[in-house]
Amino acid sequence: MIFRALVIAAYGFLLAPAIFVVAIAFSSDRFLTFPPPGLSLRWFATLFEHEQMMAAMQRSAILAAIVTTLSLAIGVPAAYAIARLRFPGRGAIFAALTAPLLLPTLVVGLGILLVFFPYGLAGTWPGLALAHLAVTLPLVVRIMTTAFATLPPDLEDAAATLGATPLKVAFRITLPLALPGLIAAAALSFLISFDEVVISLFIVGPRLSTLPVEMYRYVEGHTDPMVAALAVVLILLSISVVLLVERLVGFTRTVSK
Amino acid sequence: MARLALEGLTKAYGTAPPAVDGLTLEAEEGEFLALLGPSGCGKTTTLRMVAGLVPADRGRIRLGEEDITAAPVHTRGIGLVFQSYALFPHMDAVGNIGFGLEMQGVPKAERQARVAEALRLTRLEGLGHRRPRELSGGQQQRVALARAIAIRPRLLLLDECLSNLDAKLREEMRGEIRDIQRASATTALFVTHDQTEALSICDTVAVMHRGRIEQRGTPEEIYERPATRFVASFIGRMNAIDGPAPVMTREGPLGAGETAMVRPHRVRLLREGAAAEGDNAASGTVRRITYIGDIVQVQAATPLGPLAAEVSGASPLWRGLDVGAPVGLAWSSSDTLRFPA
Numbered sequence: 001m002i003f004r005a006l007v008i009a010a011y012g013f014l015l016a017p018a019i020f021v022v023a024i025a026f027s028s029d030r031f032l033t034f035p036p037p038g039l040s041l042r043w044f045a046t047l048f049e050h051e052q053m054m055a056a057m058q059r060s061a062i063l064a065a066i067v068t069t070l071s072l073a074i075g076v077p078a079a080y081a082i083a084r085l086r087f088p089g090r091g092a093i094f095a096a097l098t099a100p101l102l103l104p105t106l107v108v109g110l111g112i113l114l115v116f117f118p119y120g121l122a123g124t125w126p127g128l129a130l131a132h133l134a135v136t137l138p139l140v141v142r143i144m145t146t147a148f149a150t151l152p153p154d155l156e157d158a159a160a161t162l163g164a165t166p167l168k169v170a171f172r173i174t175l176p177l178a179l180p181g182l183i184a185a186a187a188l189s190f191l192i193s194f195d196e197v198v199i200s201l202f203i204v205g206p207r208l209s210t211l212p213v214e215m216y217r218y219v220e221g222h223t224d225p226m227v228a229a230l231a232v233v234l235i236l237l238s239i240s241v242v243l244l245v246e247r248l249v250g251f252t253r254t255v256s257k
Numbered sequence: 258m259a260r261l262a263l264e265g266l267t268k269a270y271g272t273a274p275p276a277v278d279g280l281t282l283e284a285e286e287g288e289f290l291a292l293l294g295p296s297g298c299g300k301t302t303t304l305r306m307v308a309g310l311v312p313a314d315r316g317r318i319r320l321g322e323e324d325i326t327a328a329p330v331h332t333r334g335i336g337l338v339f340q341s342y343a344l345f346p347h348m349d350a351v352g353n354i355g356f357g358l359e360m361q362g363v364p365k366a367e368r369q370a371r372v373a374e375a376l377r378l379t380r381l382e383g384l385g386h387r388r389p390r391e392l393s394g395g396q397q398q399r400v401a402l403a404r405a406i407a408i409r410p411r412l413l414l415l416d417e418c419l420s421n422l423d424a425k426l427r428e429e430m431r432g433e434i435r436d437i438q439r440a441s442a443t444t445a446l447f448v449t450h451d452q453t454e455a456l457s458i459c460d461t462v463a464v465m466h467r468g469r470i471e472q473r474g475t476p477e478e479i480y481e482r483p484a485t486r487f488v489a490s491f492i493g494r495m496n497a498i499d500g501p502a503p504v505m506t507r508e509g510p511l512g513a514g515e516t517a518m519v520r521p522h523r524v525r526l527l528r529e530g531a532a533a534e535g536d537n538a539a540s541g542t543v544r545r546i547t548y549i550g551d552i553v554q555v556q557a558a559t560p561l562g563p564l565a566a567e568v569s570g571a572s573p574l575w576r577g578l579d580v581g582a583p584v585g586l587a588w589s590s591s592d593t594l595r596f597p598a
Contacts, residue, residue: 154341157308158337158404159360160309161310162357163360176347
């Protein structure tokens with residue numbers, strides 16, 4: 001009974017900000033007031049007509065797709081090599097690839113800016129994609145290394161004895177069996193890139209900025225509930241990705257594995 | 258369906274003594290050869306080298322006329338039944354069995370026919386559309402076997418593949434594996450630490466110890482005429498008497514620095530007062546009586562050291578015998594082997 005109450009309290013604490021945001025998003029007032037004096041959808045209408053915000057959302061979606069593709073393309077083979085092959089420097093490579101997970105993003109962002117600026121990468125698409133990779137790649141490597149390490153190596157050996165070339169083994173045995181991990185890694189990469197604000201703040205330029213950065217800038221200058229409406233849209237997007245993954249493989253299983 | 262020849266095969270892991278040390282062994286076409294040895298003797302490493310899963314440091318592997326020492330795994334055409342079965346969990350039995358044929362590019366119609374044949378041979382009809390986790394241990398083991406033979410391998414390798422089954426099923430599968438191997442006339446190498454398995458299903462047994470072959474022979478030769486002390490003590494139960502002692506062996510009297518060995522079931526148990534028969538005898542006191550069902554083992558302390566005799570469980574000889582009772586033991590010199598200690 002006490003445990004139940006604790007769980008409810010913990011959920012309440014975690015969800016409270018979202019509840020406030022959702023309530024304000026449907027406000028009819030021009031300011032961020034709680035409780036809202038009346039209900040309306042006017043801020044959603046404002047949001048969808050706000051060209052700058054909509055363009056930023058599109059850019060962020062494209063960027064997240066690129067970052068996810070690159071993270072998987074680089075991270076999956078790297079994770080496979082780390083999990084399966086024995087080569088000198090294996091531990092060091094794993095440590096180097098996953099270390100950014102332990103650093104404060106502020107430090108990573110500043111470091112990236114210092115390195116990127118002289119090369120003219122700041123404020124560019126490649127610059128933003130590379131910066132986001134610094135966060136998503138370690139995550140993909142981490143998830144996929146675990147996913148590959150838990151596959152019994154006998155299965156791949158068996159496929160090879162049955163005449164499968166190494167490429168066939170990868171596409172018919174290894175990757176299908178690592179699919180839950182792959183989907184989880186892709187979903188998390190996408191959400192993190194789409195949501196990333198701290199590092200992006202260092203890298204974005206006047207003409208190229210992402211949705212979270214636009215949001216951040218907007219709340220600096222405005223006090224209307226449009227941002228809350230946008231937050232609701234983002235929450236729905238995150239929930240649908242999680243539900244999709246859950247539907248496909250069982251999110252709880254893949255992330256906790 | 259080819260002759261297998263291993264010549265001076267060697268594999269060392271790190272700086273430890275080689276796991277496989279200059280091993281030379283042959284299996285004739287269609288022969289069912291057991292590689293028998295205690296765990297850690299290098300038998301699994303040998304099998305993995307033959308399959309191509311572990312590279313050999315030195316030596317040659319020949320299959321038929323071909324030298325396959327350096328051939329990539331997927332080109333060898335060797336069927337391997339893993340101890341873990343290694344069934345693909347995301348495919349049903351048909352998918353598992355057909356996988357090798359698909360890799361070989363066998364057309365779909367022929368593939369289906371051959372999968373059906375493999376299912377029939379392994380008595381799995383009707384279970385083709387089950388996933389591995391929906392099959393029992395024995396059925397999984399059959400799918401693994403069917404998958405390995407479906408590719409019509411030049412050589413079939415079996416890696417301790419019965420050890421995960423319970424005793425009764427294991428006995429049943431032994432017979433089935435033997436029948437399937439014989440029907441397809443496939444050369445087969447069966448790696449096991451279980452001597453009963455090796456002796457009961459294989460044409461030939463090679464006993465392996467410390468990375469080398471100690472003796473290769475028919476099950477009867479291995480059991481009746483072990484070539485080394487290791488083989489004698491590893492196969493079956495053995496009494497060992499260290500010389501010098503007043504014991505006659507097949508090869509003459511037991512001298513210093515030698516060990517005489519005799520199987521407990523060749524030692525007769527004599528109750529007090531009975532006349533000794535045979536040319537070797539000892540008297541002692543009963544230390545332990547172990548009832549195994551069809552046989553009873555009586556262990557006695559004698560001046561020659563501890564000796565065991567086995568009698569039929571139905572025999573009246575052991576009835577009423579208690580620990581501490583005086584007994585006589587007698588055995589023939591023709592059943593007594595002699596080895597340098």
